[in-house]
Amino acid sequence: MKTKRGSGVKRCMFLRSGIIIQLIINLIAFSACSQNAGRHESSINPQKMAVNKTEEQWKKELTPLQYNVLRQKGTERPFTGEFDDFFEEGDYSCAACGALLFHSSAKYNSGCGWPAFFEPADSLNMLFKRDLSYGMVRTEVMCAQCGGHLGHVFDDGPKPTGVRYCINSVSMVFKPSGQKKSPE
Numbered sequence: 001m002k003t004k005r006g007s008g009v010k011r012c013m014f015l016r017s018g019i020i021i022q023l024i025i026n027l028i029a030f031s032a033c034s035q036n037a038g039r040h041e042s043s044i045n046p047q048k049m050a051v052n053k054t055e056e057q058w059k060k061e062l063t064p065l066q067y068n069v070l071r072q073k074g075t076e077r078p079f080t081g082e083f084d085d086f087f088e089e090g091d092y093s094c095a096a097c098g099a100l101l102f103h104s105s106a107k108y109n110s111g112c113g114w115p116a117f118f119e120p121a122d123s124l125n126m127l128f129k130r131d132l133s134y135g136m137v138r139t140e141v142m143c144a145q146c147g148g149h150l151g152h153v154f155d156d157g158p159k160p161t162g163v164r165y166c167i168n169s170v171s172m173v174f175k176p177s178g179q180k181k182s183p184e
């Protein structure tokens with residue numbers, strides 16, 4: 001049986017045209033950073049997240065850019081993020097739920113335009129998902145507590161891990177350690 005789908009298709013086309021700009025930004029942005037880390041995919045069930053809020057709640061709590069990146073898997077423009085060129089000592093947590101993500105000791109300057117880390121503070125705080133969007137094969141990194149989109153992970157990082165967590169600044173909040181690095 002035929003159904004009237006014209007308006008739905010038009011709406012869909014409109015939405016698609018709306019993300020073309022984002023698509024171009026991503027293609028340019030990730031052309032230099034498009035290797036797949038080939039990580040195991042996490043089983044993801046949004047209903048079982050420790051922090052499970054409605055999209056309306058997230059919209060109220062997050063800034064528009066945070067909402068776009070964390071909840072809609074957007075990407076901040078390269079070289080614009082607060083923590084891209086930032087190397088203070090302290091911890092980075094999820095901007096949506098506060099879960100600890102990275103220590104500053106794992107941060108390095110990748111030159112990629114986004115904050116880069118060679119290891120997470122606790123990999124249990126992260127979920128990994130194969131991402132085939134924009135014609136690329138990448139591994140998406142999400143917060144395991146709230147499901148928020150953080151960025152991607154690639155296999156072109158420095159020693160000792162060889163991986164690069166390429167994370168949106170806007171997905172994180174920084175807390176300075178407030179103490180000097182202890183001698184080792």
Ligand SMILES: [Zn+2]
Pocket residue numbers: 094095096097098099143144145146147148
């Ligand atoms: Zn989170």
